[in-house]
Amino acid sequence: MPALVRGLFPDCLWTMPATDPPTLYLTFDDGPIPRETPFVLEQLARYEARGTFFCVGENLERHPEVARQVLAEGHRLANHTYHHISGWSHARPAYLADVARCQAVLQALQPEARPLLRPPYGRITPGLARQLHASHQVVMWNLLTCDYDPDYAPAQCLATAIRLTRPGSVVVFHDSLKASPNLRYVLPRYLAHFAALGYRFAAL
Template sequence: MPELLRRLLPECWWQMPANGRTLYLTFDDGPIPEETPFVLEQLARFNAQATFFCVGDNVERHPGIARAVLAAGHRLANHTHHHLSGWTTPRTDYLADVARCQQALEAVLPAPEARPLLRPPYGRITVPLARLLNEQYQLIMWDVLTCDYDHTLAPEDCLRTAISLTRPGSIVVFHDSLKASRNLRYVLPRYLAHFAGQGYSFDAL
């Protein structure tokens, strides 16, 4: 992400402290039956924990899958209810959509979180909106975007780029979505194997 954007949004987490060999995998846009169970299987193979930034509408449609994510020890987080852009959506509509997603999450969470996590879809959010949301949520961005959703990107190139950009403490974005399926299913197991082989662990935010 551009350095200017990081400076404009200092309340967001872009990466975690590089204390030891730990990576923070995140999965956007689920949960869905076609892809999320595959992700859970791959994470379990490497004893990896992750954070799932959920579209609230998908949580309402597939609460059993959301609960399976929790049962596997992962964390659920807010990605708005309808995957809205913070650049083009009126502020009141965006805030209402975030709140609706949080309600959907709380219907499956064992207890409400004191400070839930929120990732703006596409990373698109205005500075005033970010400051307003930061009163209730911890905003999460990233320093490694795998671009697994990009159909023009060959799976091998997707993997190579993701590995080359990763550093200790990186917050890494994958997508458990139909659009990302081809690259996700190639890249994720190989990415996990590569960094596990180098002694890295994988933790939730």
């Protein structure tokens, strides 16, 4: 993400500090759903990895058993709005209400004082980000795998993700049906590659 864009959102989390051993922060957007989220959990478990799942509120209400499985395996749930809406195309009151509706569902599953929020598509205005900062840590990323792109060959998706990864990277995958072909190819190989290099994988 260009530095100019990051500069417009100084309160958003884009990356994490480098640590020893090096750590990556894998995040998964758009779930939870029965088919893809358990696959992700299985892959993470092989490496004792922890991840952060940015959940759509509708999916949380449809599949609470999957959300509970995420928590039971030591991962974190976070807010991705209730209807997966853009902060560019919705009025601020409507957007904030959608965030609050998702947070109410999350709070029943995982009570926490300062929740995490990722705006769908990364689309948010500086003013909206400032307002949300009072109640949420807004989380962006410094590595988007683009696993949702059907024209992105799985091998290329993996190679690019590996090339752009740095210690402390906040990495975006998607536990969605749209991303499934790339996710199922890339995630196991990505984990294996960085585990072999001595990296650990932590939740935010």
